[in-house]
Amino acid sequence: xxxxxxxxxxxxxxxxxxxxxxxxxxxxxxxxxxxxxxxxxxxxxxxxxxxxxxxxxxxxxxxxxxxxxxxxxxxxxxxxxxxxxxxxxxxxxxxxxxxxxxxxxxxxxxxxxxxxxxxxxxxxxxxxxxxxxxxxxxxxxxxxx
Amino acid sequence: xxxxxxxxxxxxxxxxxxxxxxxxxxxxxxxxxxxxxxxxxxxxxxxxxxxxxxxxxxxxxxxxxxxxxxxxxxxxxxxxxxxxxxxxxxxxxxxxxxxxxxxxxxxxxxxxxxxxxxxxxxxxxxxxxxxxxxxxxxxxxxxxxxxxxxxxxxxxxxxxxxxxxxxxxxxxxxxxxxxxxxxxxxxxxxxxxxxxxxxxxxxxxxxxxxxxxxxxxxxxxxxxxxxxxxxxxxxxxxxxxxxxxxxxxxxxxxxxxxxxxxxxxxxxxxxxxxxxxxxxxxxxxxxxxxxxxxxxxxxxxxxxxxxxxxxxxxxxxxxxxxxxxxxxxxxxxxxxxxxxxxxxxxxxxxxxxxxxxxxxxxxxxxxxxxxxxxxxxxxxxxxxxxxxxxxxxxxxxxxxxxxxxxxxxxxxxxxxxxxxxxxxxxxxxxxxxxxxxxxxxxxxxxxxxxxxxxxxxxxxxxxxxxxxxxxxxxxxxxxxxxx
Numbered sequence: 318x319x320x321x322x323x324x325x326x327x328x329x330x331x332x333x334x335x336x337x338x339x340x341x342x343x344x345x346x347x348x349x350x351x352x353x354x355x356x357x358x359x360x361x362x363x364x365x366x367x368x369x370x371x372x373x374x375x376x377x378x379x380x381x382x383x384x385x386x387x388x389x390x391x392x393x394x395x396x397x398x399x400x401x402x403x404x405x406x407x408x409x410x411x412x413x414x415x416x417x418x419x420x421x422x423x424x425x426x427x428x429x430x431x432x433x434x435x436x437x438x439x440x441x442x443x444x445x446x447x448x449x450x451x452x453x454x455x456x457x458x459x460x461x462x
Numbered sequence: 463x464x465x466x467x468x469x470x471x472x473x474x475x476x477x478x479x480x481x482x483x484x485x486x487x488x489x490x491x492x493x494x495x496x497x498x499x500x501x502x503x504x505x506x507x508x509x510x511x512x513x514x515x516x517x518x519x520x521x522x523x524x525x526x527x528x529x530x531x532x533x534x535x536x537x538x539x540x541x542x543x544x545x546x547x548x549x550x551x552x553x554x555x556x557x558x559x560x561x562x563x564x565x566x567x568x569x570x571x572x573x574x575x576x577x578x579x580x581x582x583x584x585x586x587x588x589x590x591x592x593x594x595x596x597x598x599x600x601x602x603x604x605x606x607x608x609x610x611x612x613x614x615x616x617x618x619x620x621x622x623x624x625x626x627x628x629x630x631x632x633x634x635x636x637x638x639x640x641x642x643x644x645x646x647x648x649x650x651x652x653x654x655x656x657x658x659x660x661x662x663x664x665x666x667x668x669x670x671x672x673x674x675x676x677x678x679x680x681x682x683x684x685x686x687x688x689x690x691x692x693x694x695x696x697x698x699x700x701x702x703x704x705x706x707x708x709x710x711x712x713x714x715x716x717x718x719x720x721x722x723x724x725x726x727x728x729x730x731x732x733x734x735x736x737x738x739x740x741x742x743x744x745x746x747x748x749x750x751x752x753x754x755x756x757x758x759x760x761x762x763x764x765x766x767x768x769x770x771x772x773x774x775x776x777x778x779x780x781x782x783x784x785x786x787x788x789x790x791x792x793x794x795x796x797x798x799x800x801x802x803x804x805x806x807x808x809x810x811x812x813x814x815x816x817x818x819x820x821x822x823x824x825x826x827x828x829x830x831x832x833x834x835x836x837x838x839x840x841x842x843x844x845x846x847x848x849x850x851x852x853x854x855x856x857x858x859x860x861x862x863x864x865x866x867x868x869x870x871x872x873x874x875x876x877x878x879x880x881x882x883x884x885x886x887x888x889x890x891x892x893x894x895x896x897x898x899x900x901x902x903x904x905x906x907x908x909x910x911x912x913x914x915x916x917x918x919x920x921x922x923x924x925x926x927x928x929x930x931x932x933x934x935x936x937x938x939x940x941x942x943x944x945x
Binding site: 332335336339345348352355356358359360362363365366367388390391394397398401404405408409412413415416419420425428429431432435436437439440441442 | 529585588589592596599603607608609611612613614615616618619622623625626627629630632633634636637640642686689690747748749750751801802803806
């Protein structure tokens with residue numbers, strides 16, 4: 318199996334694992350790690366865009382120009398993307414800390430419930446309750462009770 | 463025309479100098495931000511008047527396009543760059559726990575917003591887009607309540623996911639073409655990107671840039687953020703930033719992605735945005751979240767409009783976008799004092815008759831009652847939709863009409879509360895002067911545009927025909943390559 322195929326599989330694998338982590342986990346730190354994996358996958362894919370196996374770095378030494386060269390543009394781009402990613406990761410972790418201090422939990426489902434409650438309290442309305450559910454559901458629940 | 467760079471550079475430099483300036487003199491620290499934005503707005507308007515029919519491209523640092531970054535300014539780009547500066551100036555975040563930090567972030571938002579409108583390089587757009595995202599996290603969390611932290615956190619997760627999707631799309635484009643300059647991409651697209659890989663790249667970038675444009679599946683952050691963020695920031699995000707993200711998608715559609723499937727994807731997501739947004743707004747019981755959901759619906763109408771192929775789509779979409787750009791910030795400004803349950807707003811017309819009157823005017827325009835501009839914008843979209851052959855476009859037209867009926871229902875429900883007096887209920891507080899003044903200014907612009915509807919429509923059509931002309935873009939950026 319050639320290296321390119323393995324690397325492409327790795328890149329798409331990281332993207333899928335990262336996305337699955339964001340969508341399926343409820344723990345905030347796991348979601349943040351999912352974002353990190355997803356970004357790593359996207360960066361790897363960008364690097365692979367012009368990958369040629371065994372090609373040297375694009376540096377001209379003593380006037381000798383190599384026959385094939387690695388494309389320097391994606392490397393510069395990925396460097397920028399990595400820096401942005403690290404910044405966002407730090408921001409996300411510090412925000413997670415704030416959320417933990419505010420609500421005492423890192424479970425995103427719980428955070429969302431508390432957030433809805435907060436918004437409703439501030440607005441002075443009740444949360445949507447089972448009273449808003451369709452009649453059929455209500456009667457079924459009453460029957461069960 | 464090298465002044466073009468100043469639209470981005472000037473606010474950016476000031477932003478980083480602001481903490482220093484503030485240490486020297488608090489007065490200068492307070493006023494230098496608005497002053498710089500005033501200068502860039504005036505500069506942008508003067509550039510607009512010089513521009514005329516031919517667009518301008520500036521090579522940054524003197525490097526030629528494939529390697530260097532190009533700034534491309536046609537009328538549409540300058541219009542939205544000015545909207546970013548002027549919008550931030552009008553909605554300048556006053557007060558808060560740390561005014562200097564908020565001012566710095568607002569200046570960066572204006573700079574990166576202008577950059578987003580002007581940039582002609584896909585990766586450069588990605589960087590500015592991330593900058594807008596990070597700055598908006600800071601502005602939302604600046605309220606420092608537990609709700610705003612949680613909302614920012616959830617926004618950050620969705621937004622980072624979107625940014626990674628956009629980056630993946632950019633990687634696919636670079637893999638197929640070997641360039642990220644939009645003009646070169648426009649030349650290479652018919653041969654290199656007219657395939658399934660190109661379509662995948664477009665859908666990934668649509669999801670990525672759609673996060674800020676409140677596109678249907680990635681807009682879960684909208685109600686939470688707009689309900690918890692400072693009101694002026696909500697107005698800025700809903701009014702200006704969402705249009706800038708939309709502008710990128712339109713540029714990509716016009717220049718790079720010509721597949722009919724790309725338009726269909728956008729049309730379907732737009733229809734779902736209108737349906738979900740308007741229904742949720744109809745059910746919302748607090749004022750701010752109602753406005754947030756209605757903004758999702760309006761953005762859905764824009765997506766439907768821009769999915770009409772050719773110049774007609776750009777014209778119709780631009781009309782709706784400009785209308786929403788004026789109306790939604792004004793509505794959010796009025797929400798400053800009226801946040802909370804709609805049922806508590808009874809009798810508001812007695813304590814603040816001007817604000818109630820402004821709300822009715824804005825609501826009428828948002829629903830689309832003639833002769834207000836909202837009517838002509840929606841009519842234009844419907845007329846263009848009715849001329850398409852595909853049945854899906856008729857569904858779009860039906861959904862827009864049904865959405866207008868729902869809008870009328872929930873907005874009039876609020877308006878009728880204002881003029882209703884119930885016994886034993888205290889009327890809501892009156893508005894502060896700055897909010898009311900800005901809202902009045904925006905309403906005056908709205909009412910004034912009724913009087914000069916024909917020249918305005920001609921102007922927008924002119925902008926649209928320039929923006930929809932891919933050959934002109936290629937010609938401007940690369941003068942020696944004939945299309």
